[in-house]
Amino acid sequence: MKVSVIFPTKNREHHVKRAVRTAFKAKGVEEVIVVDGGSRDRTLEIAEREGAKVIVQSDLVYPGKGVAMRDGAYLARGDVLVYLDIDIRNMTPEFIEKLAEPVIRGEADFVKGCFERAAGRVTELVAKPLLRMFYPELARFKQPLSCEIAGRRSLFYMVEFERGWGVDVGLLIDFHKLGAKMVERDIGYKDHDMKPLHALTDMAYEVAGAILRRAIRDQKTDPEWAERYLRGVRAIDLGLQSGRGFA
Amino acid sequence: MFPPEDVILRILIAAAVLILSYFLGGYVKSRLERVLSKFGAGFARKTSDLVRYFILFVGIAAMVSILSLDIMAISVIIVAILILLLVSMRDIVLNLAAELYLATRKPFKENDWIKVGEIEGSVKSIGGMDTEIITYDGDLVVIPNSYFLRHPIINKSQSLARYVELKLSFPKMKLDKLEQAVTEVLEEIKPELFGDPELLSMSEKDQMVEAHVSLPIVNVRKLRWLTARMAKGFLTRGIEVEIE
Amino acid sequence: MRVLLIGGGHSAYFAANSIRGIDPNGKLIIIEFTSEKVEVLSKTFPFAEVVQQEIDGVESYIRSNASILDAVIAATESDSLNLRYCKTARENAVPLIIAILNNPMNEGIFAKEGVRHVINPYGIIPVELSEILGSATNIIYKTPSGSVMVASLRIEGEGELRKIRGKLRGSEDVSALLVSSSGEIKSSIEEADARGRLYLMGSEEKLRKILGSFRGRRR
Numbered sequence: 001m002k003v004s005v006i007f008p009t010k011n012r013e014h015h016v017k018r019a020v021r022t023a024f025k026a027k028g029v030e031e032v033i034v035v036d037g038g039s040r041d042r043t044l045e046i047a048e049r050e051g052a053k054v055i056v057q058s059d060l061v062y063p064g065k066g067v068a069m070r071d072g073a074y075l076a077r078g079d080v081l082v083y084l085d086i087d088i089r090n091m092t093p094e095f096i097e098k099l100a101e102p103v104i105r106g107e108a109d110f111v112k113g114c115f116e117r118a119a120g121r122v123t124e125l126v127a128k129p130l131l132r133m134f135y136p137e138l139a140r141f142k143q144p145l146s147c148e149i150a151g152r153r154s155l156f157y158m159v160e161f162e163r164g165w166g167v168d169v170g171l172l173i174d175f176h177k178l179g180a181k182m183v184e185r186d187i188g189y190k191d192h193d194m195k196p197l198h199a200l201t202d203m204a205y206e207v208a209g210a211i212l213r214r215a216i217r218d219q220k221t222d223p224e225w226a227e228r229y230l231r232g233v234r235a236i237d238l239g240l241q242s243g244r245g246f247a
Numbered sequence: 248m249f250p251p252e253d254v255i256l257r258i259l260i261a262a263a264v265l266i267l268s269y270f271l272g273g274y275v276k277s278r279l280e281r282v283l284s285k286f287g288a289g290f291a292r293k294t295s296d297l298v299r300y301f302i303l304f305v306g307i308a309a310m311v312s313i314l315s316l317d318i319m320a321i322s323v324i325i326v327a328i329l330i331l332l333l334v335s336m337r338d339i340v341l342n343l344a345a346e347l348y349l350a351t352r353k354p355f356k357e358n359d360w361i362k363v364g365e366i367e368g369s370v371k372s373i374g375g376m377d378t379e380i381i382t383y384d385g386d387l388v389v390i391p392n393s394y395f396l397r398h399p400i401i402n403k404s405q406s407l408a409r410y411v412e413l414k415l416s417f418p419k420m421k422l423d424k425l426e427q428a429v430t431e432v433l434e435e436i437k438p439e440l441f442g443d444p445e446l447l448s449m450s451e452k453d454q455m456v457e458a459h460v461s462l463p464i465v466n467v468r469k470l471r472w473l474t475a476r477m478a479k480g481f482l483t484r485g486i487e488v489e490i491e
Numbered sequence: 492m493r494v495l496l497i498g499g500g501h502s503a504y505f506a507a508n509s510i511r512g513i514d515p516n517g518k519l520i521i522i523e524f525t526s527e528k529v530e531v532l533s534k535t536f537p538f539a540e541v542v543q544q545e546i547d548g549v550e551s552y553i554r555s556n557a558s559i560l561d562a563v564i565a566a567t568e569s570d571s572l573n574l575r576y577c578k579t580a581r582e583n584a585v586p587l588i589i590a591i592l593n594n595p596m597n598e599g600i601f602a603k604e605g606v607r608h609v610i611n612p613y614g615i616i617p618v619e620l621s622e623i624l625g626s627a628t629n630i631i632y633k634t635p636s637g638s639v640m641v642a643s644l645r646i647e648g649e650g651e652l653r654k655i656r657g658k659l660r661g662s663e664d665v666s667a668l669l670v671s672s673s674g675e676i677k678s679s680i681e682e683a684d685a686r687g688r689l690y691l692m693g694s695e696e697k698l699r700k701i702l703g704s705f706r707g708r709r710r
Binding site: 356357358369371381385407437438439440441464465466467468469472 | 492514516518557558560561581584585607
């Protein structure tokens with residue numbers, strides 16, 4: 001089975017060379033795709049020089065991670081897709097292999113990566129409670145918002161990509177709805193740049209929106225109640241003025 | 248004969264010259280390849296390779312000279328190598344010149360419709376050594392680039408459509424009835440064409456009726472499919488036809 | 492002409508209507524991915540054949556129909572898919588391949604893959620803005636074949652007018668029209684006022700040289 005590694009990115013010229021080279025070293029990796037969100041630095045140029053396929057995401061929206069992930073899936077030709085953050089400083093080929101192997105061996109259709117650190121505030125305060133409410137079968141995932149994932153390419157074409165931060169939890173729910181075999185794999189310690197604090201409010205709202213839209217779609221809740229809840233989430237103070245920000 | 252220590256010294260110098268020419272060739276090649284890359288990667292690589300071999304050749308000549316081989320022997324070796332190089336690289340040199348010509352003059356691009364010598368068709372790809380052309384019949388013709396140096400190139404790409412003339416031969420029948428059938432069949436295939444098809448002429452010849460039609464088509468490979476559709480159109484009207 | 496249009500969004504809507512206007516008798520096939528959209532498109536474009544295909548199935552469709560397709564227009568909502576389909580069409584020697592971009596930043600990537608006709612729907616924004624804001628030079632239009640160009644040039648003073656007269660003298664492949672500051676249209680540069688906007692039409696190579704000599708003088 002051929003593996004395509006996809007890096008959604010923007011302005012990451014200092015990370016791209018190492019990430020692409022590492023990805024090409026992993027077992028089964030046939031192509032590396034860098035989907036750019038409109039970088040103003042040399043990210044694309046370096047990626048191309050290192051042999052990655054490059055494309056700029058179709059919509060330059062913020063937050064546009066979901067659009068980038070969708071465009072990556074659409075450009076890929078491998079049987080298995082692996083998504084990773086490009087700024088993981090301790091990335092090794094094993095990271096990719098750990099994610100791809102359960103799919104290659106036929107043990108899973110979708111793999112969610114988790115790593116050694118406490119789950120962040122958006123995960124604990126927004127994602128997990130809502131998942132327990134509407135999709136209790138997914139509550140076993142320690143880090144439902146982790147963006148290190150792998151899955152069969154054909155299945156990625158059957159799900160809906162949220163445009164922004166809600167994409168990871170959206171994919172988790174949609175793969176579950178498709179009846180895909182899903183597992184969580186510990187990929188070890190992940191050393192990367194944290195999201196800035198102000199991004200967490202947007203993120204919380206996007207994540208809640210993604211879960212609630214699916215709950216409405218799957219007839220698990222009343223649309224009016226969901227709308228009220230979303231308004232409430234927008235007003236939640238996640239204590240962003242102090243402390244460190246984790247997703 | 249030279250004293251033994253002189254021989255060793257000469258061998259050492261000769262070896263040094265050879266090694267130097269080898270590395271100098273490599274260095275000049277990489278610099279030249281970078282400078283010439285604007286004319287295309289293939290051209291840059293091949294030209295810089297030629298220059299590298301030339302430097303190496305000069306190195307070998309110098310080495311032979313340092314070793315003080317007999318002047319006649321040296322001349323014979325050099326002339327033989329030169330002849331061998333010229334004969335074996337004649338096609339490469341010609342193709343290289345053609346590649347430079349195609350890269351600088353750009354007489355056509357991919358997908359252009361060109362006529363060169365007896366060959367006419369759509370350019371599928373332009374490579375370092377050859378160019379692929381798809382003809383009216385849908386055949387893929389690979390032309391060595393040196394061919395373009397020896398034949399005038401006519402680029403006919405200003406219009407999307409190519410006007411293809413077909414000869415239709417029918418058994419003898421009433422001309423007005425046949426004309427109507429031809430018009431109807433042409434009307435049927437019109438959605439596949441780029442403009443209106445035209446009945447150019449229709450005349451009786453021996454026991455046959457011969458008609459000439461002109462079809463404006465974009466995809467030349469479509470011609471076979473179109474003629475089959477036309478033949479089917481005539482057959483459903485009870486008319487046999489031969490299309491050329 | 493048999494045209495395959497891939498996509499059912501905004502770009503595809505305008506493309507389908509344009510094709511209908513250019514080649515009313517032609518055969519237009521539209522490919523969409525979802526059955527709901529196929530149904531809607533069939534009603535919107537009754538003159539076209541609307542086909543449902545999976546994302547991966549489009550390439551097989553192009554491959555098996557390449558010998559009878561005259562043009563492929565990739566106008567999906569993802570430039571990744573557009574790139575994939577254009578590449579397949581190119582590899583299978585479809586004569587005319589056109590991509591309608593979602594993000595103009597992908598223009599160079601498509602060109603590198605050998606897609607000759609790339610439509611950038613946002614390309615008009617800088618052109619219109621330059622005209623409205625009266626920039627010194629502006630390329631208004633360039634034909635897709637790249638041989639003809641229309642451009643405008645702001646003329647401010649007798650010196651500039653003399654300079655452009657000199658450049659245009661003997662250039663039969665460039666025609667000029669001057670709109671004076673009072674809005675009067677002069678068809679000959681010889682009778683033009685010293686201030687106004689000069690519109691030039693002619694060979695791209697020549698016009699670029701003329702614009703180049705005026706660029707950088709002012710905003």
